[in-house]
Amino acid sequence: MKTCYIFGAAPVEDTDWIQVDVKKEDTVICADGGYQLAKRIGVKPDWLVGDFDSNREEVDFSQVIRVKPEKDDTDLYLAVSQGRKLGYTRFVVYGALGGRFDHSIANVQMMMGCIQEGISITIRDAQNEVTAIKDGRIEIQKGGFHYFSLFSLTEESRGVTIEGAAYPLDRATLTSNFPLGVSNEVCGEKAVVSVENGILLVVLSKDWNQTEKGSI
Structure with missing residues (x-):
């Protein structure tokens, strides 16, 4: 494209x-x-x-x-x-x-x-790669970024499913006032994120020193 x-x-x-x-x-x-x-x-x-x-x-x-x-x-x-x-x-x-x-x-x-x-x-x-998805899916490859996080840009994002990650979800609801989707990790070759209704901000990130893990 x-x-x-x-x-x-x-x-x-x-x-x-x-x-x-x-x-x-x-x-x-x-x-x-x-x-x-x-x-x-x-x-x-x-x-x-x-x-x-x-x-x-x-x-x-x-x-x-x-x-x-x-x-x-x-x-x-x-x-x-x-x-x-x-x-x-x-x-x-x-x-x-x-x-x-x-x-x-x-x-x-x-x-x-x-x-x-x-x-x-x-x-x-x-350190970061940021994009958004609406009523769709995205594949996150294991590689250059250690973490990925999901934030609901709409008041609610419903039917959020995460597969192939350390913290999976099955048709969950993410809201814009609580960061439930922060700091996840790909387990296998890739993770798949999908949302049935809503807009998700998808953030891939890594620490400055990749030999050390950081958290908030």
């Missing part, structure tokens, strides 16, 4: 973990200061979008969408909107977690709104 890659302006110290394979049918959009992150890893954007309050560099680029700082939408939301106009329904986002916590929450809310319209967004950083 063709993919729209988006780079945001959240701080990224080490870029070695970023592996982007941009194919001919894909596109790359930088949200404001995300242009600097794309440059650091040698990825050329197709579009630049934002009010450019976090990118002071003069940009010599033909496909730029420049907006006023006084706006309702975040730069990342504007980048996703541009990708949708170009016909993309699958987005992979870098530089959108960490830094300002309010922007991280805004990005999760954006994911919730998009998944209701059939738009898939995955946000990645050095």
